[in-house]
Amino acid sequence: MFEEPKHTIAIVDDHSLFAGSLEKLINSFANFQVLFHAKNGLELQERFKRETILPDVVLLDINMPVMDGFETAEWLMVNHPKIKTLALTMEDDEQKILKMLRKGAKGYLLKDIHPEILNHALEELMEKGFYHSEKVSDTLLHSVTPDEEMALIDLRENELTFIQLACSEMTYKEIADIMGLSPKTIDGYRHDLFSRLKIKNRVGLVIFALKKNLIKL
Amino acid sequence: MFEEPKHTIAIVDDHSLFAGSLEKLINSFANFQVLFHAKNGLELQERFKRETILPDVVLLDINMPVMDGFETAEWLMVNHPKIKTLALTMEDDEQKILKMLRKGAKGYLLKDIHPEILNHALEELMEKGFYHSEKVSDTLLHSVTPDEEMALIDLRENELTFIQLACSEMTYKEIADIMGLSPKTIDGYRHDLFSRLKIKNRVGLVIFALKKNLIKL
DNA sequence: TTATAAAAAAGGGTTTTTCCTGTATAACTG
DNA sequence: CAGTTATACAGGAAAAACCCTTTTTTATAA
Structure with a gap:
């Protein structure tokens, strides 16, 4: 049977317990494996300099101490536009979601996640190039449909x-x-x-x- | 060699991924094991009715859809005062920490946790009967008078x-x-x-x- | 009916908010 | 470099919010 190479993923997340279990979970998926794990955007940059193999996907937490998700997403968009960024966060703050998407994130997931949803999100991301959870879709709808320009204000x-x-x-x-x-x-x-x-x-x-x-x- | 029975723990947390990995982590500890896992306070109550063996510790998330951490902590304090409640949450909101402690929680941990810290917290909880992280200690010091619930005003x-x-x-x-x-x-x-x-x-x-x-x- | 208690209204004051128009300055742009 | 843009800041003035005290009205119960 032909074995397709797994997509590689980098996790950027300060929460060690969460990121640790996330890594195990992802490695259990058929088509994905974690390449490495960084605590913040700065660490990610350093890894990118050192490593020869770069990941296909970066799972990016917004709330990080040193270089936060927004900065990191922007940096990735500018320097590695082919790498897909999936934002991952506790907060369902509409402003932050929109900001993250504007910074180049290809998808957005709340951390309160089920394994199947994460797998589905990653599959979608690789197939279609983007993923949006229901919550995010709602947000986008509300921002596009003129519920006044209220949503677009940064x-x-x-x-x-x-x-x-x-x-x-x-x-x-x-x-x-x-x-x-x-x-x-x-x-x-x-x-x-x-x-x-x-x-x-x-x-x-x-x-x-x-x-x-x-x-x- | 004498093998001391493990302390049992119930996890009450809506975040399935987090709770799942938390369970594995706790089971890896020498003195603790997870007895069961409930998605919210209501589910915990139901389990308590059915089960004959009750846990020593309840790890309690504040943010839950059906019956939140405050209610659940209060219910536990009233109905099962011997069971130690350890609050577990994302938020480091001072008010919420204080409220949780007033509702009977014996300790408070932020979810952004390291395995060693969690183990230490559980050990302290069983030994001394309480655990407070540094952050919580600060909060307790700063709170002179915990503001009472807003009086019922007609x-x-x-x-x-x-x-x-x-x-x-x-x-x-x-x-x-x-x-x-x-x-x-x-x-x-x-x-x-x-x-x-x-x-x-x-x-x-x-x-x-x-x-x-x-x-x- | 009269006492009285509560709700409504008013008078007269201070403070805060709100709304203008405009200036200084640093940062960015062609 | 000149021109534009963005931010911090000012003065002045009208409107609204806020505070305290007193009076009138209204309801109602002794």
Whole structure:
């Protein structure tokens, strides 16, 4: 019987227990095997320099200490466009999913995963070149269908911080103090976001943040 | 050589991949073995009814669909006080850790775990009766008074309507119009509720309403 | 009917939010 | 280099939110 060579996979994940078991799981699949395992994006880059054989797929966690999933995905897209990146994360934050896809990820999976789903995702990824779970499909639908341009808005780090703080009972002055910026700058953030998000006041901001999972209750 | 009986453990965790590998890991420990595995608190209860042998330890995830970690910990504390509960979760949310400990958990571990740490935690748990990771110890120190559950507040029909409208982007003037009341009356509602609910502004009101399910997103 | 308690309204004040228009500066671009 | 863009920041002013106290209305029960 003809034996097709297995697709190789690199895991980039800081969670040692999870990544360890993930490796075993993947190696049990018929068509896939783990090539190596890196703790963060930087380690991945180093491995790429040393290794002669590169993986077909990179399983990429978003939350990593040194070089996070976004940076790593971007780096992979620029430097190794043929390698398929499958984002893997706890969070079902719509913003993050979209951002990850824009950074070049070919698919997105929540870590709360069943073995069969992972296998299916990998198969799809190799066959069709992309994979999206149901949850992600929903997200994409919501962003494409004009549920207003709300979904397409990308927030800078400062803006995200501002929103999260504005969802507390702090005054803008207090927020400015915490963020080490002038109250006038904060007011600029506020005004800018209000018009971009088409909201009228701080209540609107809280509702936006909740709908987009930018804050937890 | 004398062989000491292993301590038994039940895992309550919705994440099948994680829980599965956790089980294997625990079974590899010298003094511990997994007795069974439940997907949520309800399933745990059912198992407890059926089984004659109960576990020494319950590894309890906070985030579960049907009966979450808090409820389950509380139920265990009331019905099986001898069983030690070790909370296990992604989130390092201070409030949740404290809440979990108040619900009777004997220890708290972040899921991002190393095998040795888990083993150590379990050993400590059996020996000393409790285990706290560094992070949790910090949290405990910082918490002077764990804020009590929001007191049960009874709202009149008008107040409820006001709150619901105030959770939109309307101004108080507009709310007054809709409710057919003077803006000054509405201001009275606002002021009264702010002091009763111990909140500082409208953001606080939205958060209260969401926590109490007075509004949906 | 009258006492009284609660709800509604108002008066009058301070603070915060919101909305403009505009400047300074560094970073990027052709 | 000049021109564009992005970010931080300012002043001023109107609107809304917030706070405290007092008065009127309304309901209702002794």
